[in-house]
Amino acid sequence: MFVKTTHKEERGLTFLEIMLVMALIVIGALIVSSGFDEVRKRARDSARVSDISQIQRALGLYNISANRFPIEPDEVAITGNDKFSQVMQNEFEARRVPTDPLTPVLTYRYISDKTGSDYRLRFCLETESIAGYTRGCENEVG
Secondary structure, eight states: OOOOOSSOOOOOOOHHHHHHHHHHHHHHHHHHHHHHHHHHHHHHHHHHHHHHHHHHHHHHHHHHHHSSOOOOSSOEEEOSSSHHHHHHHHHTTTOOOOOOTTTTTSOEEEEEOTTSSOEEEEEEESSSOSTTOOSEEEEEEO
């Protein structure tokens, strides 16, 4: 003999189970995005070191043609529109002077002695990923 039941048993997800799944998805997304954030910082740092090398090469060419470096005894933030950038663009026929990937929050900075015989380029890094440089804005070459 068969017993006939009148109600079907349906099982769905409870509110608590849905919230738990959503929390796990959010936590996973945060972990993944924080990893991407670190990758982006390292990429910007690599770009900064490359930019500084390009500026140094341009300064070397400037020094060959002018027999000195651009004279800026007061430190200048390199923004692309500053006095240093204009001098370099005029010297090299409107080539763009590299700027920090996070300009205007972070900038490369240039300073020379009063005669243009020596200079310093200062720049910031967001990570410790570049050998020979440190995280922060105390990095310099020249």
